[in-house]
Amino acid sequence: xxxxxxxxxxxxxxxxxxxxxxxxxxxxxxxxxxxxxxxxxxxxxxxxxxxxxxxxxxxxxxxxxxxxxxxxxxxxxxxxxxxxxxxxxxxxxxxxxxxxxxxxxxxxxxxxxxxxxxxxxxxxxxxxxxxxxxxxxxxxxxxxxxxxxxxxxxxxxxxxxxxxxxxxxxxxxxxxxxxxxxxxxxxxxxxxxxxxxxxxxxxxx
Amino acid sequence: xxxxxxxxxxxxxxxxxxxxxxxxxxxxxxxxxxxxxxxxxxxxxxxxxxxxxxxxxxxxxxxxxxxxxxxxxxxxxxxxxxxxxxxxxxxxxxxxxxxxxxxxxxxxxxxxxxxxxxxxxxxxxxxxxxxxxxxxxxxxxxxxxxxxxxxxxxxxxxxxxxxxxxxxxxxxxxxxxxxxxxxxxxxxxxxxxxxxxxxxxxxxxxxxxxxxxxxxxxxxxxxxxxxxxxxxxxxxxxxxxxxxxxxxxxxxxxxxxxxxxxxxxxxxxxxxxxxxxxxxxxxxxxxxxxxxxxxxxxxxxxxxxxxxxxxxxxxxxxxxxxxxxxxxxxxxxxxxxxxxxxxxxxxxxxxxxxxxxxxxxxxxxx
Numbered sequence: 063x064x065x066x067x068x069x070x071x072x073x074x075x076x077x078x079x080x081x082x083x084x085x086x087x088x089x090x091x092x093x094x095x096x097x098x099x100x101x102x103x104x105x106x107x108x109x110x111x112x113x114x115x116x117x118x119x120x121x122x123x124x125x126x127x128x129x130x131x132x133x134x135x136x137x138x139x140x141x142x143x144x145x146x147x148x149x150x151x152x153x154x155x156x157x158x159x160x161x162x163x164x165x166x167x168x169x170x171x172x173x174x175x176x177x178x179x180x181x182x183x184x185x186x187x188x189x190x191x192x193x194x195x196x197x198x199x200x201x202x203x204x205x206x207x208x209x210x211x212x213x214x215x216x217x218x219x220x221x222x223x224x225x226x227x228x229x230x231x232x233x234x235x236x237x238x239x240x241x242x243x244x245x246x247x248x249x250x251x252x253x254x255x256x257x258x259x260x261x262x263x264x265x266x267x
Numbered sequence: 268x269x270x271x272x273x274x275x276x277x278x279x280x281x282x283x284x285x286x287x288x289x290x291x292x293x294x295x296x297x298x299x300x301x302x303x304x305x306x307x308x309x310x311x312x313x314x315x316x317x318x319x320x321x322x323x324x325x326x327x328x329x330x331x332x333x334x335x336x337x338x339x340x341x342x343x344x345x346x347x348x349x350x351x352x353x354x355x356x357x358x359x360x361x362x363x364x365x366x367x368x369x370x371x372x373x374x375x376x377x378x379x380x381x382x383x384x385x386x387x388x389x390x391x392x393x394x395x396x397x398x399x400x401x402x403x404x405x406x407x408x409x410x411x412x413x414x415x416x417x418x419x420x421x422x423x424x425x426x427x428x429x430x431x432x433x434x435x436x437x438x439x440x441x442x443x444x445x446x447x448x449x450x451x452x453x454x455x456x457x458x459x460x461x462x463x464x465x466x467x468x469x470x471x472x473x474x475x476x477x478x479x480x481x482x483x484x485x486x487x488x489x490x491x492x493x494x495x496x497x498x499x500x501x502x503x504x505x506x507x508x509x510x511x512x513x514x515x516x517x518x519x520x521x522x523x524x525x526x527x528x529x530x531x532x533x534x535x536x537x538x539x540x541x542x543x544x545x546x547x548x549x550x551x552x553x554x555x556x557x558x559x560x561x562x563x564x565x566x567x568x569x570x571x572x573x574x575x576x577x578x579x580x581x582x583x584x585x586x587x588x589x590x591x592x593x594x595x596x597x598x599x600x601x602x603x604x605x606x607x608x609x610x611x612x613x614x615x616x617x618x619x620x621x622x623x624x625x626x627x628x629x630x631x632x633x
Contacts, residue, residue: 121533124472126542254452255483261460261491264402264453 064101065239067091068139072109072146072157073179080179081108083211084145086224087177090232091143098240107132109156116156119163133164137252141173141239142202144193148180152192161196170201171247173238175231177209186210201248205234268602269569269613270595271311272304272588273347273504276324279578282526287578293323294331296581300574301335303585305342307592313345313377313571318353318386321528327358328376329366336370343615344370347466347504347571348379348447351408352400353390355424359404360411360432367437372616377445377466377502378405380454396423398453405444405457412441440623443614445502445569448480455480459487464500464613467564470573471529473542477503478563485565498611502569503560506545506576509590513548519583520547527577550594558601566606568613570598 069088073080084106092102109116115129125133136142146157161169176193178185189208197204209231215224274297280287288296301312314331317324325331332344344366349359359376367374380397381387387394403421410417411432420426436442445464448454449472458465465484467477481501488499508523510516517536524536524547539545546556557570572591575584612618 118534118538121530122471122539122542124476124542126473126534126538251450251452255479258452258456258483258487261456264398264456265406267399267402 064103065095065140066135066138067095067102067104067141067143068135069104069106069143070109070136070145070157070160071106072154072160074110074147074154074156078147079211079213079216080145080147082216083177083179083209083228084143086228087143087145087175087209087232090228091141091175091235094229094232094236095239098236100236100240105135107135107160109160112160113156116159116163120159125163129163133168136164136168137250139172141175141235142169143175143177143235144197145177145179146193148178148185148188151185152188153178153196158196161200164200165251167201167248167250169197170250171243172202173235174202174204175207175209175235176204177211177231179211181213183210183212183214186212203238205231205238207231207234268567268599268606269310269343270598271309271313271343271345271569271571272300272574272591273313273315273345273571274300274324274573274575275315275347276317276322277528277576277578278321278323279526279528279576281578281580282522288581290323296575296584297323297331298335298338299581300584300588301342302338303588305339307588308595309342309588309591311343311345311569311571313347315347316350316381318389319383327362329362332374333366333369336366336373339373341373343373343375345374345445346376348377348381350381350386351378351404352380352397353386353392354404356404356408357411357424357427357430357432360408361434363442364412364432364434364436367442367616368434372437372440372620374616375443375445375614377447377464379447380451382449392423398451399423401454402457409441409461412436437616438620438623440616440619442616443619445500450476450480452480452483455484456487459484459493459499460491462488462491462493464502464568466502466569466571467504469504469544469560470506471543474544474560474563477544481564481567495609497565497607498609500611500613501564501567502571502613503564503567504571504573505557505560506573507553507557507587507591508547508574509550509553509587511549513552516547516549523577523579530577550590554594554597554601557598561602566602566610568611570602 069084071081071084088104095102112129115126146153207230209227278293304312314328315324328346384394417430445466446458447466449468469477485496485499489496508520574587
């Protein structure tokens, strides 16, 4: 069966070190899944291109055009790789806005690999102090290893450097995707439209 | 097909003058607007229910609707919406039945939950119970109108023993009920289960969303055995602003759009028009766009327009209604074209009474 990996990347420049890290994580995860005999499809959501629709969504309450398509990708995802630059000691506002506008429970039960980039390694705890609580709140399943890349990591191939962390995190994500689900994912709004809760059940509740 | 207008009763400063109407000016203007609706040939006037600024909509819509009933002859008086969550269903049963008697049956109502969090605790409720409240309260409301003596116990209000809601509905026919919801499939399910009407706000969200909500309601209406999906009773909202020329309409409406509490700071007027059913333009554009709504909801029963919003002065609103009156014949003709004969009209007091008499006669024959 084809495993669908969705990559959400909040880098702003071109080229973006956030996107470079995202691509490395996606390639490593796809490789790890193929090694396990899985077929893989990767879709990348560049949040920069969705900046205006995201701002509009905050005001209007609905996703328009490309943003609606991006949310649709996430609805079908088997795994999420989420990568943000560090802004003011946390994820960027653009990154957070994307997760703010998702309908409740959309990420529930979804394996997530968290990653972040920054100018120096001093901000690496942002993974566990900012991103992990966010994904825990969203009832997603973040894998134990988060990947932080500082500028210096992109020029460092020494032991324990970036490539090793990427491989470890990708393997954890691949395992989470192929493992038996810990719990069935909760019903989302889309499920409710496909198969509504019978009114007799609503009356009894 | 019924056409009408609905108001939220917002007291908003006119962005072109900075002046807000007083509460009395806004309330009296609402009555003028309703009278004008009848004058230009509309079928329905509906008011929102509000309990907080910046609104001067009635906290209990029958207060306003009774006043309008006394000054009109034909207009059906309705709500958009009556809060089924925070109101006591006993008071809804009694006040709307009373209004039926005063207005000779020119009443229906649209139930909604209300999406303003603080309103719930003001009435001893919790917004997180919104759906269960809507379900329990409506189940009780139906019984209060249909059974002369009710014994009842539920989760959210005092039990009732041997209770008779008075006055009884006019001619023993409860007012027709629409269920309004912007986004909750449970409410479409509720409307379908009872065979009631379903109303889609159709203002703030894209057509694709309305299609999904109405589609669910129609499918479940058939599932519950009330008829085929295309016989379900559907109402749509919509917002329009017209001038003879498109450019004049856009130029005049833009400051109201840009400053509106619900719109400002988001997409441009042009983007919002392409993303949602909002139509600002010539009367012909409004006719074409409105007739197009059928393409994604099927033939439907009631089209309501929002015209008195965001600080538009009364004079402008009345001009809008004059223009709406001009295109009304074309809208009626357009919606009649290709409408299958088995698609019903929206129920009225007279049609429900006739149905009831037919059922009684049938029963007597057996």
